[in-house]
Amino acid sequence: MEKTLNQVLLHKNSRVGADYTLWKNGWGGQGLKNAMEHPADIISMIRDAGLLGLGGSGFPTHIKWQAIADQTNTEKYLICNGNEDEPGTFKDRVLLEETPFQVIEGATIAALACGINNVVFYINPNLKTCHEVMQSALAKWLTSEIHNHALQQGLNLKYTIVASSGHYIAGEETAAIESVEGKFPFPRGKEPRPTTSGVNGCPTLINNIETLCNAPHILRNGVQWYRDLGIGEANGTKIYCLSGDVLSPGVYELPMGTPLTELIFKYGQGMLVGKELKAVFTGGPSNTILTEKDLDVNLDFKSVSERRSSLGTGAMIVVSRGTGIVKRVAQYVDFFAAESCGQCPACKTGTYYMSQLLGEIDTGAGKKADLDSLVDLCNILPGGGRCHLLDGAVKVVDSSLYHFLDEYKEALSDDSN
Amino acid sequence: MTKNISYQEALANYKAVSDRPLPEVNYEGLLEKYHPDYFKDACVQLKIGANKGDICHIQLAEMLQTDARIDEADLAGAQVIETDILIIGGGGAGCAAALTAAETGARVLIATKLRLGDSNTVMAEGGVQVSIEKDDTPQQHYDDTLRSADRPVDKKLVAEMVMSAPDVIRWLIQQGMQFDLDEYGDLLTRKAGGTTAPRVVYFKDYTGLEMMRVLKEAVRSSEIEVLDYVPTVELLSDEDGHCTGAVLSSLEDNRYKLVKAKSVIIATGGIGRLHLNGFPTSNHFGATGDGLVLAYRLGAKLRDLDSFQYHPSGLAYPQHLSGTLITESVRSAGAYLLNAQGERFVDELQPRDKVAAAIMRECAEGRGVDAGNGIKGIWIDTPGLELNNPGIFDARFPKLIKIGKKSGLDPRKQPLLIYPTLHYQNGGVIIDKHGQTNIPGLYCVGEVSGGIHGRNRLMGNSLLEIISFGRRAGIHAAKYSPRKPFRKISIEHLSRLRRELMLADMPMDSKGPILFPAYAKFETDSDYSGLHKNKKSK
């Protein structure tokens, strides 16, 4: 397709796997070179470029980096979060497997900007090929001239590849810290903040793989170039993960702010034969739903939030008529109930109870009282856990009730309104 | 009624003292004047059924003489379940019957209107009577029971029960139930009010809970089928007057289920939630006497329908706990009962009916405590007990401490306000030692049956009765049920019922069994659980 697809992160220059030479001959290493010449400017460039957290938060990346840079400790950590365990999201694995040097370069730039000396590539153990490729790439990196040059400049980084526990919850920031320390990935709650006390009590930055991959390009081509890539007020590109009832599911790197309809009908080549679009689960199952009337939305954080939804990881799970929303939501909530780490009864028992109610309704055994309970739980539960798993589960249920209440009601076994 | 002393004033006057002598107590006429069994107009004569002409408590009579909830037409399209033995009620007696029946090889189904284990059994605190101390004998146990009963009982039933007691305890231990032991591993015993020797074995003040959770676990691990939330609305009969099963109404899918069984064992417990004479109750939510109604309709004979036990120590304050039981064992351990003036007024270990009546006398004559909102009572001197036995509450009465904690009262530091609470149905369906009623195929065990306690039950005899008779009924039903199931089941007995009601000019508009107390709004419920809101099934 034309020039807007796979322009940067998934450009063929980036997708060279562990082939150092090919990568270097492309545009590999240029960003890091620029960064090393003006290390003090890195964070302001990231800020001006408007890079946001692409692992789901949409949080301005420079704020996190500055907070770490401001810490005076000599020992600091960067966790490159490749746990990616959310149904419908499969971009980080593509980046790890096909663009390992891009990942390493991005991580190195971040470390340089923040004064970090320990870089941890934190990868889901189920992504075996990603592990193999990253290990191979890292080995080459450590003997490369880029790395040597960095060493000579005083940038002495320690790189490790750590397998996460493989649990979904291991992708949560503070849980990742626990996991890197060799413990069960229990989210820690609000205190202590990773910025002040993360891995082994040291300031720790946690960034998503895709976020880090943008750094080399911003440093390579500059702020304005990056901003111009996006549509409207949005900046840069975004890797969207399209899945569900479309002809061509897959990863598509497109300008940030690409309209949903374009993603589905142009790049995804439209719905599977004979099916009409019913809904899109945005950002994966821990998020909200968009319907037909939202097909024109620009897929950037701000525009999506204006439609009572959020971009999240950029995963778009397309559901056609003929798919039961209740059943789908039940499956997602089952997933959350099974993945809840157990620390907070509100989350574990709350998600379990919701999945029971959804199961009853979906199998035709639900009564109005069950539906009312579900609605009530959406009011009571949010914020009751120390991480956001519970909130994510509630969001998707709440959103489905908002858009598809009729479908729920029709499934009830008793004839009341 | 003379005005009582306010709660604050009485509490301010209270002082914990280790020794309090008992003044002279006049028991003459106490029961007749104050015990609710003797209230004028408390009883009426039954107009229909096997006990026509007998006296019966007026609220109970109303219930026994209600019309049925169903008609033949309601059974069309109902799911039919076949089993060997149907047990109605999932408490201690029901589980004991189920376990022994299953052990004897029968197919068993427990149908309960709440969940397995929701019962009065689980709330029991005091313990189980068994004559195991050196100087105690089954004969003494028997004599104590008869004396406390204070009216004729079925002596054979009592004899059977007391003789079976040691084996009941052995069986319970083998089901996994723990009891409090001394340092040698022997069972500890305590005295019950009205007994001549200590013979109540117990597990702290959680005897019922310990028993019920063990039995529940045993049932869950067995082949016994359990249906929850299926109140029984009617028994099934046949043209020969046998009991052939029951009609269940599921609260889950609002549908009737017909259970065809070779034998039916009713173990539905008590009537506390009828709040007879307006009393609060210690009973659980489902204690509405359903089994009495069901059996009576089929023609079973009942006895002692005019007598109910009011447990002296029901918590009176705070309001949300009103009626909650404080075990008699607290008095067995030595706690005194004090009026608002701080004086004892009765021998605390007299039989329950006398103690309850004495409390009512104090409050009627102005020596009681008034806690506002209509709440009245007298003190149980728990701080005095703690003073004499430091640490006894932690060791023996953890449940009471928990109850106190939830209401901001520490029984070790301040006395608790108590007033008699409706506790136990002394009479019930007439049975033989195997639990058989006069209706072939129908057994009744536990609180729903009668003939053992007369007009006053001893602490510890109820937990004994449920297991003793439950086990025997289970074995008997499993061994002697007819080989083949009944072919023609019907609700023919309802025609007879309705004919009798009409000929006796009884109102036909109230339906029974009641199933749940009125304040649960079961009949008028809007969109939640209920019986058949829609006549047509979906």
Add this chain to the structure above:
Amino acid sequence: MNQTTETLINATINGKSISAPEYLSVIQALWHAGYPRIKSVGCLEGVCGTCRVLVRRKNSQNITTELGCQVLIEEGMQVNFLAFPTPAQQHYKLEDIRNSWEVQDNFHTIFPEAENCRHCGGCDASCPKGISVEKGVVLADKGRFKEAGDLFTECVLCDLCQSACPENIAPNHVGIFSRRVTAYLHIRPSNLINRLERLRKGELKVVI
């Protein structure tokens, strides 16, 4: 204590706005306001475990699981009844444990998940009776059944810990198993056994 005016509390129970006197429990408040409630009502004194509720107090992020008959309504409180069934996961017969040397082996067959406890503390946090549930599981896993069982004296089998366990252990049933096994194998009171012997030999009778 004379109360001439009752303070009315506003709370939300199962989504319904309730106004009821302050000394009522959640269940009583619901009935007081005229709403039906059958499910999740049992002994009404905290020993049958049926009235499990989710409680969120006003201005609090902390959501607790408690027994509804023991929770007094508070201003701004939100309550939801956890009315789902928890079917039995384990089926075992005590008679299959031939002697006390074999208990631990049997335990691991009946409760294979127990050794995977991840120490999340969720069971402790959800227990309305304040039982050290996790400790009980750990003790049972190590074969210390009497100690484990003693921790569960107050357990009412409400199953809140069962739904709170991410490893599907059913900790309350571990506790009850521990209690039962202790009684079944070790309680042999001589006073009871002597009495049983005398009865067996026909030495004691009741004369009617």
